[in-house]
Amino acid sequence: MARRIGSRYVALKVLGRGASGTVWAGEGPEGPVAIKLLREDLASDEVLVARFVQERTALVSLDHPAIVGIHDLVVDGSDLALVMDLVDGPDLRTRLEKERVLAPAPAAAICADVAEGLSAAHAEGVIHRDVKPENVLLDTRGGQVRAKLTDFGIARLVDAPRRTRATRIIGTPDYLAPEIIEGLQPTAAVDVYALGTVLYELLTGWTPFGGGHPGAVLRRHVTEPVPGIPGLPAPVAEVLAACLSKAPAARLTAREVGERLRAALPALAGLPRFDVPAPDGGHPDGRAHRGETPPPLPAGVVPLVSGTEPDSSRDTHTNLARPTFPAPPITPSRHRTTHRKRRGRTVATAAIVLVLAAGGAIGWWYSGRGDDPGPRQPVNSTVSPSTGAGVNGTPGNAAKSADATPDTAAQAARVPSWPRWAGLPVPPVQLTGGPAAAQATADRTYVVQRDGAGQPWATSGDGAQYADWQRLPAFKAGEDLALVSPGQGRVDALAVGAADRLLYRCSLTDGKWGDWVRLDAKTRITGAPAATMSGDRMEVVVRSGDALASGTLANGQWTGFSTVPSAPRIEQAPALTASAPGTVDAFVVRAGDHAVLRVPFTGGAWREPQRIGIAGAGRPAAAWTAEGGLVVVLPDAAGRLSGAVPGAADTDPWRPVDLAKSTQDGAAAVAAGAGRVDVYVRTQSGQIQVAPSA
Structure with a gap:
């Protein structure tokens, strides 16, 4: 009802x-x-x-x-x-119940998403305080899985002093940081600890300290080392060790967690799931271990009280802010005889009393279980991929370095040239910025550009003859537009709103432009958007701050933007093109050295950037030609337009192409198809000109 x-x-x-x-x-x-x-x-x-x-x-x-x-x-x-937001997909707990254990790559990708969300929240002074699989939703729109953290603010709202005074701890015991148990003020580090616990659970099927009475769980967080995961690649093991350090000061920030997990993804691709025996004491689902003693994690995961048996009843109130490198000797793992198990159960109640006396407010934890996040502490912010949207037309090139050469001879099937330039009709207003272009039919290419007030205008032609400029529905664009053709005779114009910096779309259908509709309501965009069709999906990339972010429109559903994990810090707006369904190539200008990089997406993941051997000061443009060739165009610091095409083999460098033209605003457009590649610029005189390829 x-x-x-x-x-x-x-x-x-x-x-x-x-x-x-x-x-x-x-x-x-x-x-x-x-x-x-x-x-x-x-x-x-x-x-x-x-x-x-x-x-x-x-x-x-x-x-x-x-x-x-x-x-x-x-x-x-x-x-x-x-x-x-209404998220289309299950929560992470549901996926765990179905699969029990995730392979390292998806586990790391999910936790990288969550880390990036936490980083953004910490930068605003918001601490979640209840990071756990139930509070991670898996957005499956667009055929990609993107993790989203939910229930921010619940714990903080409910955590009034008169509600929590000596009655309960906010959070779920399996994911509580030691300092929370000790009664210390929570900081952003408690979220990092909880995220490390989630990552451990995704990789093994259980939390490192879970199982048994809640008091025993809380005691283990404070006193016991983390059971190791045999065979876990070192980069992930190091992240896990730092996240689960007993000392908050020794943990990574959420931003660092996201960056390190993203960097580790290529090495994790294809690794199978781990089969690690459950620790003694079992997991809440009742599994028992097989008798092995897992090795400890690397330095940084240490007990607060060293040199004593983990189950002994002792005062656990120690200094949580001290650094932990190098680590003192690791205490024994939680694998003990039946006699020790029995004794551990008898001291559980005493341990709870000690924790309370030491500074906690540990009551019956279950009253706070389920949906409680909370307070605040600033950290740094990162933008997020989970898995982005974009791709490379040559799947065999996944592992190349940042300065790699291009792929195959098929990419260099034909080197175009642009022997002549011609002017488009003079518009009724003064245009500004750079143009955008897309071929909608074999003989019709559309061009859009904004005027000085941000109002978009459009024309269309066959490379030789163009119609008069037409004013699109009223809109104030804050940046140059993007143009893409989702089907025969159809065109979508994408623009950044001048007031809110959000992404909008205007569609041409049956020769008529519709109204502008907001496509994305969350990500603030820096610079012009770029878009292309990859099969029946529209892929969009933007610059948000100094990060490259991507989103997908598929079957009328927009996924939202996520950071492209492999992209460096960038300047200028990006370019985007696709050679085949399921592939995208983004082209960016790296911040600092102005190097132009190709960032490919293939096989469902963004790959390492490849330097293409040209530098420029303006915004790049790119297109795959119908013959299988790739063309990249960008202006230099003086506005002179140049381009590059791949060499004939992996060992060949990218070959520069001189287009013998200068631009007014450091931007050009490329439209490819039907045997030609048209390049559009706004010249020094303010005129829009086109050069069809020969």
Whole structure:
């Protein structure tokens, strides 16, 4: 039965229930949403409602592709609700229950997504405080899996002093950092510890300290080393060790976790799942170990109290801020005799009392289990891939370095030349910026460009004759446009709104331009967008800050933008082209040295960048020709236009091509197909000119 939430939202059906409330699928003014309706006892708490209102700005401002965005916080009578993005896909716990263990590559990719979301939140002073698989949603739109962290703010809202005073700990015991158990103030490091626990669980099927009485779980976090994962590649083992360090100061930041896991992905590709025996004491699902003693993780994962047996009852209140490198000797693993098991169970209660006396407020943990995130601590921000959208037309080139040469002779099937330039019709207004172009039919190419007020204009022609310029529906673009043809006779123009820096789309169908519609509502874009069709999917890349981000429009569903993990820091807007379905090539200018890099996507993942041997100061443009050749064009610092095409073999360098033309705004457009490659520029005189290839 439908239920109205406030004046703007309607809850339609229940999606799930947790400790803090019920999640509904609903509708709002801008389309489908998820509505988390908190429990009635929470809604009747005046102090909590006041905090709820105070937190609204901070929570709504969290804007990152790896965070389930909060649209609104509603206080209406007995209703207290968070209105969030509706994610099409299961949570990570559901996937774990189905698969039990993930292969290293998808496990690392998921945790890299989460790390990037945490980094963005920490930069805004928001700590999650309940990172666990239940709070990670897997967005499957567009055929790609992107992890998104949800339930930001729940723990902070519910964590009023009079609710938590000596009664319970906010969070789920399996994922609690030692300092939380010790009663210290939580920082961003508690989220990193929880994320390390999630990564461990994805790789092995259980958490490193889970199983048995909650008191025993809490004690293990503080006193015991992390059981190792035999065969885990060193880069991931090092990340895991640093994340699960007992000392908060020794942990990586969320940004560092994301960067290191992204860097490790190529080495993890194709590795099978690990088959690691469960530790003594078992996992909550009841599995028992096989008697092996796993080796410890690398230096950095150390007990706070060394030199004593892990199960002994002792004071565990120690200094959590001390560095841990080099590590002191590792204490024995949690594998012990039946007698020790029996004794461990008898001291569990005493251990809880000691932890309480040391500074914690450990009560019956289960009352806080389920949906509680919370407070705040700044860190650094990263943008996110999970897996991006883009690709290389030559799948065999996945592992090349940043200065590699191009791929195969097929890419250099024909080297085009541009012997003549011709002017397009004079527009009725003064145009500015660079053009965008796309071939919609065998004999019709469309060109769009904005005027000084940001209003887009368009013309079309066959390379020799062009129609008069036509004004598109009213819009104020803040950057140059992108143009792509999703089908015969159809064209989509993409633009960045001047006011909000978000992505918009305007479509030409049956010869008529439709209204501008916002395509992405989250990612603020720096510079012009770039787009191409890869099969029946529209791939889009943008520069967001100094990062390359990608998104996909497939079957009318937009995935949102995620950071391209292998791309360096970039300057200028990117270029994008595709040679075949499932492949994309992004071209970027690397920040610092202005080197032009090709960033390929193939086999479902972004690959390492390849330097193509030319440098430029303007925005690149690129296209795959119908004959299988790749052309890259960009201006130099003086505006002179040059290009490059691949050599005839892997050992050949990219070959420069001089187009004998200068641009006014450091940008050009390339449209390929039907036996020709047209290059468009706005010249020093302000005229739009075209050079069809010979």
